[in-house]
Amino acid sequence: MQFQSMRAQQVKSSPSMAVSMLAKQMAAAGEPVINLSLGEPDFSTPAHIIEAAYQAMLAGHHLYTAPNGYPELRQAIVNKFKRDNHLDYSLDEICIGNGAKQILFNAFLATLESGDEVITPAPYWVSYTDMALLNGGIPKVLACGAEQDFKLLPAQLDAAITPKTRWVMLNSPSNPSGMIYSKVELVALGEVLEKHPNVLILSDEIYEHIILSDKPFTSFVEACPQLKDRTLVVNGVSKAYAMTGFRLGYAAGPKALIAAMNKMQSQTTTCPSSVSQMAAIAALNGSQDFIAESTKEYRAHGQMVIQVLGQIEGLTLQMPEGAFYAFPKCEGFIGKKTPKGSVIKNDTDLAHYLLQEGKVATIPGAAFGIEPYIRLSFATSQQQLHQALNLLRTALAALI
Structure with missing residues (x-):
C-alpha cells in the first residue's frame, strides 16, 4: 500500500x-x-524571558488563545516594527505562528493555486522550495552565485516573472550566505516589482538583529513602502533572543492576507503556544541588551x-x-x-x-x-x- x-x-x-x-x-x-x-x-534564553514564561504559567496562561494570538503580543510586535524598522502596522495586520516556519507555510497554504510560481533566489533557506511544493506551487529557482554576492539582481528578477508568478522570496540577512541587501539594492528590486501588481513579496528577516559588519539592515517595506500592501514581512524571536524551542514566529502584512493565514492556522495548530506568547512579549518589550x-x-x-x-x-x-x-x-x-x-x-x-x-x-x-x-x-x-x-x-x- x-x-x-x-x-x-x-x-x-x-x-x-x-x-x-x-x-x-x-x-x-x-x-x-x-x-x-x-x-x-x-x-x-535571557533570564527575564524565562521568568515571564514561568509567571505566565502560574497565572493561568496555559489555555487556548485566539488563532492570531494575544492582542498584547500583537501590540508588542506592532511596537517592535515601529521601533526597529520605522513601520506602522495595525493589530489586524499582524499574525503569530508556532515559529516563523509555520508563518511561511500558512502564507503558501492560504495563497497558492496549483502551478503558481514561487521565485526563489539560490542559495535559499532549505525549506522554501519544499514548502512551495507541498502547497501546490512550483519553485522557480534563480542562481545567485558568489560573483553577484549571492543576491538577486533586478534584471534577473524582471526576466523571471511570468503571469504565473505568485511570490518572490527575499531573505536578508541571508541563510546560508550571510549577505545583506542594501537599501539601494532593495529599492532596485522594488522598482521591478512595481511593474507586476499581482506578485506578492515575502521578506524573511529572521536574522535582522544579527549583524556582523558595519552594513546596516533595512527592512524591505522600509525601503519600498509603496509595496507594503502586498508584502509579508516574516520574523520571530528564535534567533535574536535564543528562543528556538519556544517556537514563536510572527509576520506583518496586508489585512486580507493575514486574515487568510489566521484561518489556516485555526484549522491546523489552532493557535500559538500561550506560554511562548507571554515569553515573546517579555522579549520584545523588555531589555534588548x-x-x-x-x-x-x-x-x-x-x-x-x-x-x-x-x-x-x-x-x-x-x-x-x-x-x-x-x-x-x-x-x-x-x-x-x-x-x-x-x-x-x-x-x-x-x-x-x-x-x-x-x-x-x-x-x-x-x-x-x-x-x-x-x-x-x-x-x-x-x-x-x-x-x-x-x-x-x-x-x-x-x-x-
Whole structure:
C-alpha cells in the first residue's frame, strides 16, 4: 500500500534537521561529534524571558488563545516594527505562528493555486522550495552565485516573472550566505516589482538583529513602502533572543492576507503556544541588551572561523555580513579521494565525509540550491569552534 501522496513524495525532510539528528545519534552512541549543522544560538534564553514564561504559567496562561494570538503580543510586535524598522502596522495586520516556519507555510497554504510560481533566489533557506511544493506551487529557482554576492539582481528578477508568478522570496540577512541587501539594492528590486501588481513579496528577516559588519539592515517595506500592501514581512524571536524551542514566529502584512493565514492556522495548530506568547512579549518589550551582547560574540566567532577557513587551500569564502554562518565554496575538494578510497563527487559527499570521518556536522550547499558549498554555523562556543575547525582542517588535509 502506498501511504504517501504524490505531493508528499515530491518533498524531502529538512536537510539541516536530518544532519543534526544523525550527528546527535552519533554523539549518543559515544562518537565525539561537533554539530555545526543547525542555526541554533548557543546561549541560554535571557533570564527575564524565562521568568515571564514561568509567571505566565502560574497565572493561568496555559489555555487556548485566539488563532492570531494575544492582542498584547500583537501590540508588542506592532511596537517592535515601529521601533526597529520605522513601520506602522495595525493589530489586524499582524499574525503569530508556532515559529516563523509555520508563518511561511500558512502564507503558501492560504495563497497558492496549483502551478503558481514561487521565485526563489539560490542559495535559499532549505525549506522554501519544499514548502512551495507541498502547497501546490512550483519553485522557480534563480542562481545567485558568489560573483553577484549571492543576491538577486533586478534584471534577473524582471526576466523571471511570468503571469504565473505568485511570490518572490527575499531573505536578508541571508541563510546560508550571510549577505545583506542594501537599501539601494532593495529599492532596485522594488522598482521591478512595481511593474507586476499581482506578485506578492515575502521578506524573511529572521536574522535582522544579527549583524556582523558595519552594513546596516533595512527592512524591505522600509525601503519600498509603496509595496507594503502586498508584502509579508516574516520574523520571530528564535534567533535574536535564543528562543528556538519556544517556537514563536510572527509576520506583518496586508489585512486580507493575514486574515487568510489566521484561518489556516485555526484549522491546523489552532493557535500559538500561550506560554511562548507571554515569553515573546517579555522579549520584545523588555531589555534588548542581550541582542548587542550576543551579536558581539557572533562577530568574534565569525571572524575567527573565516580567518581559519581562509587559510585552507581548496576553500574560498567571504566574511558574512549577518546571521551566524560561514558558507565556503569547496570546489577544490571535489574529485579528491578519502583515505578509504571513496571519491568526493559533490558537496553532499564532502559533508558526509566530514561527519563520518572528521566528526564535524555541516550542511552541503545542495540543500540550499547551490553547489559546491558547505555551511557551518558558528553559533556555538569558542571552545567547540576551535575543536571543530581543527577536526575539519585535519579531515580536509587527509583528502588526496
